[in-house]
Amino acid sequence: MRTSLHPALTITASLIFAILVAPLFIILGASVSDTSYLTFPPQGITLRWFTNIFEISAFRTTAITSLQIALLGTALALLIGIPAAYALNRFRIRLPSWLANVFVLPILVPEIVLGFSLLKSVTISLGLPVFIVLLLGHALLVLPYAVRVVGASLASFDFSIEEAAISLGCPPLKTFFTVVLPNISAGVIAAFILAFITSMNDVSVSLFLTGPGISTLPIQILAHMEQFFDPTIASVSVLLMILTVGVMAIVEATLGLTFLTK
Amino acid sequence: MVKRLTPWILAGPASLLVLLLLILPVGATLLATFADAKGWAAPYLAFFNSGFRRTVLWRTVEISLITTVISVILGFIAAYVVAQMPGRLKSIMIIAAVFPLLTGVVVRSFAWLILLGKNGILNSALLSLGLITEPISMLYTEGAVIAAMVYLFVPLMILTLSGVLEGIPKDVLEAASSLGAAPFAVFRQVILPLAMPGLIVGAVLVFTGSFTSYATPQLLGGERQMMMGTLLYQRAMVTFDWTGASTVAAIMVVVTIAIVLVMTRLARRLNPMAA
Amino acid sequence: MSEKTRLRASALAFGVALAAATSSMAEAKTLTISWWGYNGDKLNANIIEPFKKICGCDIVFETGNNADRLNKLKLRGGKGVDVIYLTDSYSQIGIAEGLFQKVDAAKLTNLADLYDLAKDPQGGYGPAYTIGRVGIVYDSAKVNPPISSWNDLWRADLTSAISLPGITTTAGPMVVLQSAKHAGADAFTDTDKAFEAIEALKPNVAKNYNTGSELVNLISTGEARIAIAQDFTLASMKAAVPTMTWAALSDGDIATLNTVNIPKGSENVDLAHQFINFILSKDVQQLEAEQGVDAPVSTKVVLTPEQAKLWTYGPDMIGKLNRLDYQKLNDAKTDWIDRWNEVFSR
Structure with missing residues (x-):
């Protein structure tokens, strides 16, 4: 949709974005400061807090684990979440109305309690491997974005278009991929971004689900911060921003989703 | 037969994941609180008997609701403008909106110290302009906590809504304006109802997120602004x-569910068309 | 290959891999160590690699904060980990919860070289491998006259100047103890008096901190100029504010010990003893101290004044430290947290 914008709206939105971005300059400044503590404006310029991350082996290995968990967990959440979102909107009358709210539960239950319960009931009682439970736990944690954010996009989708395609002989699954999905791609991308970031940043659930030999990047950063108060944490934030841009570019290229640019 | 089961087959795997990994395990944890030796309600009576804890509960509700309202309004305006932008610029704006979510809570609160602290940028500016004679303490107040949370949740709102506003067909709006509807009427009668599902989802995500937050209130509010998460x-x-x-x-879950249901009901009453 | 055979083939491959993994496990034992996870590369070079050569075993880590790791150990019923590093207040919780086994001192030959307070700090359980202290730091350029006693915190010229450790941190309960002393009362029997003293201290508090990073940020941005802190935070604060000084307190600093314990469910008890003995050896202690990782508890370690500057080091300094009764402290903690919350929320 594109209509002319009222100047007041444009100004307000610019202000909002200015405020969103302003602290990022402070963090960027702090991340290159040649001091052993966080400071702004930076004193001297160095990249050693960035190279530091790559030199510490625990950061490297946990970054890989975190990436795997975030990508697989998000993919799993979308894989089961999108059909659920579709069913909730397409067959609204045939599914109970409370079902949609069930998918909010993973972010409604305090994360510490969720992690604690998962460790107690799933990892220990069922004896499942740490990595699997960590992955499932993250998929669960980001499921609300997959179901509800995609669902919000589907709510404004006109299902009569889909019915027309099917009545013209297009198979339902093909119709979904060629007619429905392109129309909700912005919602899918938004859900992907939110889910990926939530998983990458998660501490509280991971605290309990990591185990011997398996840890995640945010937990490793917390560990580092117990003893070191240097700008490494700022440079990690900056690197995560760069990484996210990269991941979004890859998603755009491989899945061919028109990245918010319709 | 198959047709009747289709909705359940589609929603099944996700429902099963929530049932097996959340409802059962967390349910077991929460049920254990009723096994208290002093009677099933004892831990709850103890909680509500403390004036301090009641204050914390009330403060958490209050801060979360205010955060939600502000985030919804600001997020809607920003997302609306983003939706009007041409392709490249739109991508850049979305990425800019996501970036705050990628900052760790400690560095983020460090940035707030630099901006709002005793010797922060804002205080220095006000001092040099002669508007104040002594630095004002802007941190460790309820306002500081709300500001920091809004900062964190507006991006979530923008992302949720951008997917929804994107889906509103351009011709609907054009038809409305060409029929002579005033801009506000177009907003009230066309855009708002169509955006309502997104607003509800966004508001629910923001409210639950702020209700359970822990690190941000502790860093920016200190013990004076303690919330349930702490x-x-x-x-x-x-x-x-x-x-x-x-x-x-358990108290947090019950209160959140109640407020989410009320929020959804209210939104539905405002707009019967929305989910 | 049909779907079914492919499935069967991959199941077979998986089975073989699993069998291979279990058989190799039977040959080489795996020691699982639970610890914080910072300074991993130095730990690896100084301790893990040399120890692997001695024991011919594999070593796996579980990382996280004190509370996370102890919580997980408790949930697993004391199983899954062979050696756990904790600060003394948390190892005392582990002992109270019955999660650890007593150590066999006869197997720890290096105990003889340790300072007395490190040998057996918690009644037959694990020894301490490093030592630190909690005291007061202040900006000597802005705080005049200098801080020389815990009582100085209540001085009238320090309004909104102090950052106290939150009640849930290692040093938090020490604030309650010192406040009781200030009021001339016993913190455990006369808790009301202690919290009245904390109430009186409140106007001097700018913001309490919950992590070392938060403390350093509060000092570096000038939000606070005095703090009750652990010694390892001093270097960073000094880098930001060069006039930050460790106060020479007439009534003494408080010792903090990091301990190593063997959980009840350890499956490699002998190996765990061997490992603990190894990290207490003079060579490892010397190496760790020289590289700035951990302060030594071995009396045999010799450091230059420059190296020792960082640490709680030497019989004189260590002899002057106050020790705490963590058992009593942990029992009182729940009540103290509630009272603390109420005082500071007002």
């Missing part, structure tokens, strides 16, 4: 009192 954390991770922690969690 109480829970102290019980669970410091005194290892999981019954106490689960009691706090």
Whole structure:
């Protein structure tokens, strides 16, 4: 949709974005400061807090684990979440109305309690491997974005278009991929971004689900911060921003989703 | 037969994941709070008997609601403008909106110290302009906590809504304006109803997110602005009192569900068309 | 290959891999160590690699904060980990919860070289491998006259100047103890008096901190100019504010010990003893101290004044430290947290 914008709206939105971005300059400044503590404006310029991350082996290995968990967990959440979102909107009358709210539960239950319960009931009682439970736990944690954010996009989708395609002989699954999905791609991308970031940043659930030999990047950063108060944490934030841009570019290229640019 | 089951087959795997990994395990944890030796309600009575804890609960509700309202309004305006932008610019704006979510809570609160602290940028500016004679303390107040949370949740709102506003067909709006509807009427009668599902989802995500938040209120509010998440954390991770922690969690879950249901009802009454 | 055979083939491959993994496990034992996870590369070079050569075993880590790891150990019923590093207040919780086994001192030959307070700090359980202290730091350029006693915190010229450790941190309960002393009362029997003293201290508090990073940020941005802190935070604060000074307190600093314990469910008890003995050896202690990782508890370690500057080091300094009764402290903690919350929320 594109209509002319009222100047007041444009100004307000610019202000909002200015405020969103302003602290990022402070963090960027702090991340290159040649001091052993966080400071702004930076004193001297160095990249050693960035190279530091790559030199510490625990950061490297946990970054890989975190990436795997975030990508697989998000993919799993979308894989089961999108059909659920579709069913909730397409067959609204045939599914109970409370079902949609069930998918909010993973972010409604305090994360510490969720992690604690998962460790107690799933990892220990069922004896499942740490990595699997960590992955499932993250998929669960980001499921609300997959179901509800995609669902919000589907709510404004006109299902009569889909019915027309099917009545013209297009198979339902093909119709979904060629007619429905392109129309909700912005919602899918938004859900992907939110889910990926939530998983990458998660501490509280991971605290309990990591185990011997398996840890995640945010937990490793917390560990580092117990003893070191240097700008490494700022440079990690900056690197995560760069990484996210990269991941979004890859998603755009491989899945061919028109990245918010319709 | 198959057709009747289709909705359940589609929603099944996701429902099963929530049932097996959340409802059952967390349910077991929360049920354990009723096994108290002093009677099933004892931990809850103990909670509500403390004026301090009631204050914390009330403050948490208040801060979360205010955060939600502000985030919804600001997020809607920003997302609306983003939706009107040409392709490249739109991508850049979305990425800019996501970036705050990628900053760790400690660095983020460091940035707030630099901006709003005693010797921060804002205080220095006000001092040099002669508007104040002594630095004002802007941190460790309810306002500071709300500001920091809004900062964190507006991006979530923008992303949720951008997917929804994107889906509103251009011709609907054009038809409305060409029929002579005033801009506000177009907003009230066309855009708002169509955006309502997104607003509800966004508001629910923001509210639940702020209700359970823990690190941000602790860093920017300190003990003066303690929220439920901190109480829970102290019980669970410091005194290892999981019954106490689960009691706090159960209260949080019940209150959040109640408020989310009320919010959804209200939104539906405002707009019967929306989900 | 049909779907079914492919499935069967991959199941077979998986089975073989699993069998291979279990058989190799039977040959080489795996020691699982639970610890914080910072300074991993130095730990690896100084301790893990040399120890692997001695024991011919594999070593796996579980990382996280004190509370996370102890919580997980408790949930697993004391199983899954062979050696756990904790600060003394948390190892005392582990002992109270019955999660650890007593150590066999006869197997720890290096105990003889340790300072007395490190040998057996918690009644037959694990020894301490490093030592630190909690005291007061202040900006000597802005705080005049200098801080020389815990009582100085209540001085009238320090309004909104102090950052106290939150009650849930290692040093938090020490604030309650010192406040009781200030009021001339016993913190455990006369808790009301202690918290009245904390109430009186409140106007001097700018913001309490919950992590070392938060403390350093509060000092570096000038939000606070005095703090009750652990010694390892001093270097960073000094880097930001060069006039930050460790106060020479007439009534003494408080010792903090990091301990190593063997959980009840350890499956490699002998190996765990061997490992603990190894990290207490003079060579490892010397190496760790020289590289700035951990302060030594071995009396045999010799450091230059420059190296020692960082640490709680030497019989004189260590002899002057106050020790705490963590058992009593942990029992009182729940009540103290509630009272603390109420005082500071007002």
